Amino acid sequence: MTYVVTEACIKCKYMDCVEVCPVDCFYVGENMLVIHPDECIDCGVCEPECPAEAILPDTDSRAEAWVELNREYAAKWPNITRKGTPPADADEWKGVEGKFEKFFSPEPGDGTGK
Template sequence: MTYVVTEACIRCKYMDCVEVCPVDCFYEGENMLVIHPDECIDCGVCEPECPAEAILPDTDERAAQWVEFNRKYAQAWPNITRKGEPPADADEWKGKPGKMAYFSEKPGHP
């Protein structure tokens, strides 16, 4: 089992989850984070830390489509091990639906 990041992270990217991850399995894109599903140890400490409620266990039916998405971008983006600053307008994007239209494939800058 693994945890995955969903579209709720897009344009929020709070990064509270990064600080608590014991295996450093978060990877940073320009406007969201992903979890490498093959590195996640299923400890679950990241899920309650996410203010955007963007992290789900892969056993949740809403997470099924996100496992391969997280794997793909974890292999392309840089690993992140420390919390950075969220976007200035993160709170404005929190909870908005349809954020996939704003997704960027560009890597982040850890």
């Protein structure tokens, strides 16, 4: 089992989860994070740290579509090990549905959380 980041992270990208991960398996995109499913050790400490509730175990039916996206972009985006500054409007995007189709960016972040 692994944990995955879902579309709730898009445009929120709070990054509280990054600080608690014991194996540094988070990768940063322009407007969201992903978890490398082969590096995640299923400890679950990241899940309760996410203010957007964007992290789910892969056994959750809502996570099914996100496993491969997390795997794909973890291979393309830089690893992030420290919490960066979330977007200034992150709270405005928290809880917004349907963000993937409209706002997902395949562009990498810079590895510092920006």
